[in-house]
Amino acid sequence: MSAGAPDREPVLSLEAVSRSFGGLRAVDSLSFEVFRGEIVGLLGPNGSGKTTAMNLISGALMPDSGRIRFAGQDIAGLPPHRIARAGIARTFQLVRVFKTMTVRENVRASAIFGGRAPAGPLEAFVDAQIDKVGLRPQADRLAGEITYIDQKRVELARALAAQPRVLLLDEWLAGLNPTELGVAMELIRSLRGGDVTVLMVEHVMDAIRSVCDRCVVMNAGGKIAEGPPARVLADPAVITAYLGDDDA
Amino acid sequence: MTGARIALAVAAVALLAAVPVLGNDYTVSLGISLLMFGVLATAWGMFSGPTRYISLASVSFFGLGSYVTAVFADQLPFVALLGIALVVGAALSLIVGLTTLRLSGMYFVIFTFGMTELVRQLVTWYEANVTRSIGRYVFVDTSPGEIYWKLLALFVLVLATAAWAARSRLGFALRLIGEDEAASRHCGVDTTRAKLTMFVLSSVFMVLVGAIVAPRWTYIDPSIAFNAQISFQVVIMALLGGVGAFWGPLLGVVPLVFLFELLIKYFPNHFSIVLGLVFLLIVYALPRGVLGWMQGWGRRRTEPKP
Numbered sequence: 445m446s447a448g449a450p451d452r453e454p455v456l457s458l459e460a461v462s463r464s465f466g467g468l469r470a471v472d473s474l475s476f477e478v479f480r481g482e483i484v485g486l487l488g489p490n491g492s493g494k495t496t497a498m499n500l501i502s503g504a505l506m507p508d509s510g511r512i513r514f515a516g517q518d519i520a521g522l523p524p525h526r527i528a529r530a531g532i533a534r535t536f537q538l539v540r541v542f543k544t545m546t547v548r549e550n551v552r553a554s555a556i557f558g559g560r561a562p563a564g565p566l567e568a569f570v571d572a573q574i575d576k577v578g579l580r581p582q583a584d585r586l587a588g589e590i591t592y593i594d595q596k597r598v599e600l601a602r603a604l605a606a607q608p609r610v611l612l613l614d615e616w617l618a619g620l621n622p623t624e625l626g627v628a629m630e631l632i633r634s635l636r637g638g639d640v641t642v643l644m645v646e647h648v649m650d651a652i653r654s655v656c657d658r659c660v661v662m663n664a665g666g667k668i669a670e671g672p673p674a675r676v677l678a679d680p681a682v683i684t685a686y687l688g689d690d691d692a
Numbered sequence: 693m694t695g696a697r698i699a700l701a702v703a704a705v706a707l708l709a710a711v712p713v714l715g716n717d718y719t720v721s722l723g724i725s726l727l728m729f730g731v732l733a734t735a736w737g738m739f740s741g742p743t744r745y746i747s748l749a750s751v752s753f754f755g756l757g758s759y760v761t762a763v764f765a766d767q768l769p770f771v772a773l774l775g776i777a778l779v780v781g782a783a784l785s786l787i788v789g790l791t792t793l794r795l796s797g798m799y800f801v802i803f804t805f806g807m808t809e810l811v812r813q814l815v816t817w818y819e820a821n822v823t824r825s826i827g828r829y830v831f832v833d834t835s836p837g838e839i840y841w842k843l844l845a846l847f848v849l850v851l852a853t854a855a856w857a858a859r860s861r862l863g864f865a866l867r868l869i870g871e872d873e874a875a876s877r878h879c880g881v882d883t884t885r886a887k888l889t890m891f892v893l894s895s896v897f898m899v900l901v902g903a904i905v906a907p908r909w910t911y912i913d914p915s916i917a918f919n920a921q922i923s924f925q926v927v928i929m930a931l932l933g934g935v936g937a938f939w940g941p942l943l944g945v946v947p948l949v950f951l952f953e954l955l956i957k958y959f960p961n962h963f964s965i966v967l968g969l970v971f972l973l974i975v976y977a978l979p980r981g982v983l984g985w986m987q988g989w990g991r992r993r994t995e996p997k998p
Contacts (some may be wrong), residue, residue: 502878504878523882524877525877525880525882528877536875540874542868542871542876544871545867553864553876553881554880557865557868557876557879558880
């Protein structure tokens with residue numbers, strides 16, 4: 445896979461995007477690009493602005509300045525539902541399923557209101573998304589009553605049901621045990637080859653090494669490194685950001 | 693709807709329609725109360741049920757409708773009154789909706805309550821300074837039976853609308869908002885538009901109830917038409933019944949209308965206190981209403997413990 449070849453048109457690009465909370469510049473003139481079909485990891489120590497960046501892309505927050513281009517259109521500052529309909533789906537750092545609705549209803553929500561209307565019958569499409577994440581046996585249970593990993597699966601199925609062009613996964617692997625992690629990583633890998641592009645905030649280094657084509661590393665709101673996982677994780681600037689200086 | 697259900701509904705409406713012919717003045721008056729609160733609570737449930745936004749603005753729409761009738765009844769025919777009520781109600785609910793629907797939880801509750809007081813004060817100010825008379829007589833050539841039938845028609849209409857809404861795309865969007873508003877936005881739901889649409893639709897029914905019922909009073913002033921107690925009664929009834937289904941609020945309307953009749957007869961001076969106690973009891977004992985209690989009971993019966 446020739447990830448991030450420069451001659452390709454990026455599907456998503458951030459151009460000098462900034463956002464402050466009071467005196468804190470959570471995201472400070474951040475720029476990076478994501479190309480079609482890639483799985484890109486967004487890394488950085490706690491508080492480096494990763495989740496804020498995700499919220500800016502998905503419209504949960506408005507940037508103070510800068511541009512966010514998605515499929516040729518500037519989506520910076522659009523309301524979340526417009527961004528979702530344009531083709532960017534997301535999961536949440538702390539799982540947010542519709543708890544007193546069934547798994548099927550959760551997935552149906554995005555199928556109906558999300559980006560592209562499914563071709564063919566709605567229920568068959570919804571069931572197909574549920575099958576993708578292996579939740580068919582739980583399809584008629586309430587989303588609030590199933591296990592944590594199954595709720596994460598619901599979020600993924602719900603995001604996929606919007607048929608997004610870009611999928612934002614915010615620490616989707618966090619809190620899983622080793623067995624679940626293996627299953628979950630396999631799920632993300634299975635997205636490769638479809639026409640979904642993935643941008644994932646992640647702390648699980650094994651997952652980043654084995655799943656991501658490319659990484660963008662943030663620190664203090666800005667980008668400090670970018671490239672293939674192995675190279676980026678060996679970068680002295682990245683190591684310093686995570687672990688501090690030698691004399692620290 | 694199956695054929696049998698339609699037949700049953702038609703029979704029920706026919707039976708209700710016969711009340712003014714068969715019953716006496718008291719049954720008609722009781723019927724008017726039941727239908728009035730039936731429409732108000734169902735309309736309230738259409739918006740507040742799925743979204744879980746507890747609105748205390750009901751009486752501002754109801755009162756507005758009453759005033760439309762009081763002001764225009766001697767000059768215009770009934771249909772025109774309804775038209776005016778519809779337009780004015782839609783306009784007010786748009787304003788209330790646009791200003792309040794960005795708030796959530798307790799803030800929304802308090803703001804809708806404050807909004808009602810504001811409307812009442814504005815009407816009072818207008819009557820005192822412009823018309824120079826706080827009260828108005830409502831002279832309409834009508835009978836209790838006629839009011840009853842008009843309310844019955846509106847009742848059928850609101851139930852049909854609520855049944856449609858519960859199954860519609862809009863209804864689904866509102867349920868998603870009630871579950872998790874932020875997550876629903878990221879699923880592509882235009883939350884502001886969905887909430888506003890249903891808030892206006894629900895409010896319009898409340899305005900129409902006020903316009904139809906006003907002649908019952910023969911005299912109104914702002915403290916009668918905009919009596920906040922009505923808003924609370926509507927909420928209590930809907931919560932007692934349960935808002936999980938469009939017909940749920942009716943399960944609360946029937947017992948509470950009878951209870952209020954008894955209270956007014958035997959404890960006229962302690963009405964508010966008992967009302968408050970009833971409110972507390974319902975919230976503690978039946979948090980999901982009669983409907984939720986019935987569903988829970990049904991589930992326990994059909995699903996044996998593993």
